[in-house]
Amino acid sequence: MEMNHVGRILLTEEQILTRIKELGKEISKDYKGKRPVLVGLLTGAVPFLAELIKHIEVPLKMDFMSVKSYTGSSQSSKLAFIHDITTNVLDEDVILVDDIADSGHTMSAIIEQMKQKGARSVKVCCLLNKPAARKYPIPLDYVGFEIENVYILGFGLDHYGYYRNLPFIAVCKED
Amino acid sequence: MGKNRIGKILVTEEQIVSRCKELGAKITKDYQGKTPIIVGLLTGAVPFVAELIKHIEGEIVLDFMSVKSYQGNIQQSKLAFIHDITTCVQGEDVIIVDDVADSGLTLSAIVEHMHKKGAKSVKVCCLLDKPDAKKHPVNLDYVGFTIENDFVIGFGLDYNGRYRNLPYIALYVLD
Numbered sequence: 141m142e143m144n145h146v147g148r149i150l151l152t153e154e155q156i157l158t159r160i161k162e163l164g165k166e167i168s169k170d171y172k173g174k175r176p177v178l179v180g181l182l183t184g185a186v187p188f189l190a191e192l193i194k195h196i197e198v199p200l201k202m203d204f205m206s207v208k209s210y211t212g213s214s215q216s217s218k219l220a221f222i223h224d225i226t227t228n229v230l231d232e233d234v235i236l237v238d239d240i241a242d243s244g245h246t247m248s249a250i251i252e253q254m255k256q257k258g259a260r261s262v263k264v265c266c267l268l269n270k271p272a273a274r275k276y277p278i279p280l281d282y283v284g285f286e287i288e289n290v291y292i293l294g295f296g297l298d299h300y301g302y303y304r305n306l307p308f309i310a311v312c313k314e315d
Numbered sequence: 316m317g318k319n320r321i322g323k324i325l326v327t328e329e330q331i332v333s334r335c336k337e338l339g340a341k342i343t344k345d346y347q348g349k350t351p352i353i354v355g356l357l358t359g360a361v362p363f364v365a366e367l368i369k370h371i372e373g374e375i376v377l378d379f380m381s382v383k384s385y386q387g388n389i390q391q392s393k394l395a396f397i398h399d400i401t402t403c404v405q406g407e408d409v410i411i412v413d414d415v416a417d418s419g420l421t422l423s424a425i426v427e428h429m430h431k432k433g434a435k436s437v438k439v440c441c442l443l444d445k446p447d448a449k450k451h452p453v454n455l456d457y458v459g460f461t462i463e464n465d466f467v468i469g470f471g472l473d474y475n476g477r478y479r480n481l482p483y484i485a486l487y488v489l490d
Contacts, residue, residue, distance in 0.1 A: 187365045187369075189361065202480070206379075223381065
């Protein structure tokens, strides 16, 4: 594999797996007696979600949605909903799962959308949090790791579509 | 929770992971110097894709699609494409990844769909194969485990949306 963009490793595979186990336990405890619907955001959340659900011991459903954000010529960026969930979340407890919380734009829009769909509760679970990048306030209920505001790749995070399959998270070396 | 529907474990978590390692190594070898596009079928393929890609050591692109099959009142069933891939596969090497190959209806249609989109090559990788359920011929290039024509749950496979999060594959206990 051409590893041209793979820089310093921020989180090893072992660190990631250990932390996800803890998050799974926390969710199992918080949702005891409930049946949450986990909604993953394509494509980046897939490795995280797949690992997370192994450690959730309450019955759950999972679904996915795809949202793209386009940055315009001005400061504002627009969102396009490419694929919506097919599960009915009316009166359900939804947990939104994503790889990283950066600007918070996508996540804040999806929280709003889930509420409009009539979800009873909406919580957010992100593997990574970049507080320094936040532009839209979002409540993060479950966070794997807080990281500095650097461009990263691996474990779902990509550089032009590549490197999602790396089992660790590393700093992306720009060209 | 009602009656426990989780029956005999057919494939353990350890067996799944070690087989994914083997399949990943084989794909790595077969696609050396290439950048295959891995297309997972939502929702069942997610745990398998996530485990598989960890063990593919080349550069890959990851995408997902969603297809539902409806059983009509006659013998034939129809497919509805709910969400298509967003990656351009023209001239690319595609690997379609699914949890189980049963009737082969969905997989054979998606192979055809990828050829129509101009893919250079299309291969199919399934965690499970149920040869006795096959109605539509489909060429399976990579298979994790061959099983009997039983109703199975876990590691992505569901019953009414549940049990996908089990880290192993078990028989579903019918009434």
